[in-house]
Each structure stands twice: as structure tokens, then as C-alpha cells.
Amino acid sequence: MNIFSLLWLKDIDPRRYAITRIGFALLFFSHFLHFFPYRETILSNVGMSQPSVARIGFHELTGGTSISLFNHFQSSSEITVVLIIAIIASLILAWGKWARTALFVCFFVQLSIVHRAPASTTGWDSILTNFGFILLFSPLGKEWTPWNLYKKWNKKQIVPYNPRYGLVLIQIQVFIIYWHTVIQKLGDHYWAKGESITYFLLSHHGRFTGSWPIAWHDLFDKINYLTLIIELAIPVLLWIRNTRKLGLWLGIGLHLSITILGINLALFSLTMIASYLAFIDPWVTHSKLINSSK
């Protein structure tokens, strides 16, 4: 029981939850804005699939039961209203007022998109849904508006403290995402041969068109293996306090590179970078004092 208490219940500064909440609120905001042009084609009953089929299709793909809002709100105008409400909720969440309700709205709309159109989902949809679920049951530092946080950033005595389980769960999820994807890549032909980066840059994802990656293949071959090492290292480096800065630089560098060299992947990069908020602790000295004085 003590191990579990130490792992999940250790007190931390509530401002850590506040910065994570604000980061994910802005992420939800960007995500819903990005989804706006797709809404009619992907979610409505005059789009690519009927809600009744989506229910069956979701079950066939996942074994789960579709509980999408968009099974009920099917017309283009209804879907537009739901998305606008979600966008407003994400801004309210960032501010901190009615944070739990606002987060529930954001999470449920996001879950509804996945349930209504599983064939149109992206990797960052799953990441966002998972983090949304964890945050829904975590402290949110809701008494901390962005303005309060800015004004009292340097304040030392912050009470009441919060148990850290929500942030630890996000940290575990980040670890699993990176390690799982590397394990999968190790069994992949292109990654094993060092060709993945070159193919990626030649693909529909490549921002700079032309056959130029072929000329740089020898370099990309080395970057291919380096990427795998970096992805394995990022969560470990982020976990260890002394190497956290290095982990942040490597992670942000990796995802910025993906965004610059690839198109349509900015939201994925933004999602992963936002998840690093669960690791950072600008009030580290103070947190140590809280726990040592107990």
C-alpha cells in the first residue's frame, strides 16, 4: 500500500496541474478548429457514412460500443453547433472556470468524433482522447487562471497540495506511446533498412517536393536509427530530473523537425509536446519541501 501511496498520492504543487490543464485546453482548441473543415463530410448524415453504419463499423473495428453524440446530432447545422460549443468549452477550460464541466464537454465531443468516424481518425485523436480521460478524473488546478499563474509564478507557499496521480498517468502514457511505436518500428522492413526517413520525405507527408531526399539518403539512413534511439530515450530522460532539460530539447526538436519537414503533422507534434507538461516542474524546490516536511 505504501508503494502505491508513494507512486500516486505524493503531494505536488497544484500549479503543475494548472499548466497541464491550460496546455491541453489550447490543444483541444487547435484540434477542434482543425476539424472544422471536415465536419460535414465526416460527421453529418449527408456526408460519407450514415450514423447507423458508423455504429456497426465502430463495433467491427474496435469491438466497442459507439456512444457518439453525432449519432443523435446528425445534420450539418447541429454538428456545427456542437463543434462551436466544444471550441468555447476549450477556452473556458484554459481559463479554469467550470473546468471539470468544460473538460467533460471537450472530452466527450472528441470521443464522439472517434466513435462516429473511426475510419477517419489520426494518431493524435487517440492520444488526445486518452489524456482527456485521465485529466477528467484528475485535479485541474482550476483555481489557477492563466493570469493568476503568471502573477504568482514565483510564489513559494502554495496550498492546498494535490496528489500527483493524474500527471504520473500521463507520464506513463507518454512512455508507452514512444516505446510501443519503437517496438513496432523494429519489426518494420523500412526502419530496419534505414530507409524510413527518405521514404517519409518522398511521400505525401513531405513538405519539400522532388527527389532531393535520394541525394541525402546516406545522412537520412543514420537519422533513421538515431530517431529510434531518441524515441526510446525521450520518456526516460523526461522522467529523470537531472536529464529532463535534455529530454525536452530532444523531444521538442524531434517534433519540430517533423512539423517543418512534413505537412499535416503539426497537431501530432503539438499533442506530444503538450504531453511534456506533465513532466515539467518549475517549482521543484518547493515541492521537495512539501514532502520532506510531512
Add this chain to the structure above:
Amino acid sequence: MSLHRKVIIILFSTIIGANMLLGIAPLNTNLGKLISTRLDPIRWTIGLGQKWDMFHSIPTHHSLHVYLTAKDTSGKESRYGAGLPNFREILPKKLIRYHYTFLRLFQAPINQSFKESYIKSISQALHKVDPDLREFIIHFEHGRINTLESIRKGANIATIKTEKFGPYKVQGKVER
């Protein structure tokens, strides 16, 4: 914090944490498949699905273009975009979800229900646009990247292949 609350937090966190840790087994292994079969129905229903295969298999598509052609009673052929409801041209390179959607619909048999629904939706929408239309074909034009060796030797970056799906009948709303 009350003891009750502590116990609830510990139980919740341990269950959610264990679900994540079980997600590390790749889905192409027997262990991964077993875990996925048992847990996925609950995971995906509540939003805790563990499928992290982004980029494990790198993209080999250079381009994708999907469009429709429809014939009317006189045999005259017209071209339409693949985007519903207005048959607008869709550029999957600009709106990436369409790229994923079309690839999954036309290249992954597990999405058969969505593919059939899309075909049915096109059929009904075309009937509304022009009741004289009789049949349509979906053109799936995709450029697959050639091997690096062949590109080095002067081949094009990709070879474009057009697959045709159909012809399908154009018909109004059918009672199910």
C-alpha cells in the same frame, strides 16, 4: 484527504496504469492480439484505446486523388469530386484526414461497412443532383513510391496506378 478518497485514487490509477502498460505489447504479436481482443471493447468505448502504431510502417504513398465519373441515360459521362455532400474536389494532401479515410475505405477490408455506406451515399446524392444519371465509377488514383534504387537510376519518384471501383447504380433513397 480521507481514506476512502485515497483508496479510490489508488484503485483508479492502478487500473488505468495497468491498462496502459498492457498496451506496450505490439498488436502484431500473439500477446498483443490476446490483450487487444479482451480489452479493446471497453478501452475504445471509454476512450482509452491503446494503438500507437503511428509511423511504424512508413508512408509509401506519394499522392492520392479520388474522383467519380457518372453516366446518364444517353451514355454521356460527367466528372464529380469525391467529397460529399456537394461533390467537391478533395485534395487529401491538404486535408490529411481524407487521405487516411480513402486509403482505409478502399484498401483495408475491415472498413467494408464504411465503404458500402460511402457508395450508397454517393448513389443517393447523385440521384438528387441529376435523376437522369444511371451509374457511376469511383476512380482511386494513387502514386506509390518506387524503390530508392530505381529512383537513383532515373525512375520517377512514384508510379501512378488507377483503380476503378464500380460501376454502381445511381438510385434514390432505398428503404432499409
